[in-house]
């Protein structure tokens with residue numbers, strides 16, 4: 001049996017690497033375990049780029065969290081002395097009353113986010129290569145940008161290591177148990193003891209919880225394409241809602257192609273049995289929509305990738321104490337929009353690990369209070385359906 005740690009973090013993707021870093025920054029003796037060797041291409045944190053934006057159509061309560069996350073990414077960028085965040089602006093396009101634009105406007109108004117609301121002719125005048133339908137508008141947010149995924153994870157893990165964290169990769173956690181004295185974590189190589197356990201296993205987190213909780217999570221296969229688009233050098237992130245059921249996102253070329261994908265709409269998958277090849281019909285679903293919005297963004301396809309979303313039923317994250325095991329913290333359920341928040345999620349985990357009395361409270365301006373919407377109890381201990 002190995003020595004005792006204050007905290008063990010299981011999974012070193014976006015959430016776990018940030019948690020390990022934040023714990024180590026506070027002097028916590030932490031061990032990070034991963035079954036693979038992050039950053040790797042089998043979970044949710046790969047594919048070169050992720051969008052970061054303050055205008056948050058999903059719900060305005062995320063805005064203070066993104067603001068705090070920006071500070072975290074900028075500090076990491078300074079420590080790593082490399083470019084992690086590309087600032088190019090972001091444009092949300094759709095019908096004015098549609099979920100994307102109305103949600104974006106709700107968040108920019110509530111939080112006074114600098115923005116411009118542009119009609120389709122103005123959009124077309126400013127961005128010549130964009131062909132939005134006549135009844136679509138765009139909300140332009142100058143501060144939005146793109147995070148470089150793999151360098152971000154590497155920088156978080158390097159800094160955690162420099163701050164004293166121990167990392168073990170290629171080691172899979174097979175079981176855990178919490179008891180009066182702490183937690184015991186069993187891997188395919190060893191057994192560890194700690195005071196706090198952080199489960200940040202991404203698409204595999206369900207397998208470390210109860211079968212009922214696992215069944216409430218949906219792991220969704222997602223496809224991205226990189227193409228050789230003929231677009232101006234300064235081009236924003238563009239997210240387009242052609243109808244109320246679909247969202248196309250595009251990320252400008254940072255040197256290895258223009259990226260496009262659909263947000264949600266993929267099949268459910270077992271994270272251990274993922275089909276890694278991309279079919280022609282999956283490519284066509286993306287390319288057909290792209291051709292309508294940006295006729296100049298067309299094949300050749302330079303690259304393809306398959307990645308996984310871990311969706312909670314309400315698409316809010318899973319962050320907080322396990323309702324039955326207070327020494328066990330959950331950080332997961334990214335639901336396709338979690339990467340940008342990694343630094344603030346790391347800070348929240350560290351705060352919980354160090355403060356036994358902490359409870360989820362309502363969202364507050366600091367960006368560090370854990371929203372009640374993230375409570376693990378809704379997955380692990382949901383109230384019985386009154387209709388049943």
Ligand SMILES: Cc1cc2nc3c(=O)[nH]c(=O)nc-3n(C[C@H](O)[C@H](O)[C@H](O)COP(=O)(O)OP(=O)(O)OC[C@H]3O[C@@H](n4cnc5c(N)ncnc54)[C@H](O)[C@@H]3O)c2cc1C
Nearest residue numbers: 011013014015035043044045051173202307334338339340
């Ligand atoms: C195609 C795509 C596009 C996205 N776009 C955006 C975007 O634009 N903006 C944004 O903010 N977010 C975006 N997201 C979401 C974001 O990337 C995820 O929410 C985030 O990366 C989730 O990180 P994670 O740490 O939960 O999971 P992961 O990165 O998958 O990390 C989990 C880790 O746990 C390890 N692990 C699992 N089981 C065990 C075990 N038993 N023992 C030890 N280790 C284990 C795995 O090896 C893995 O390294 C996107 C996601 C995808 C797939």
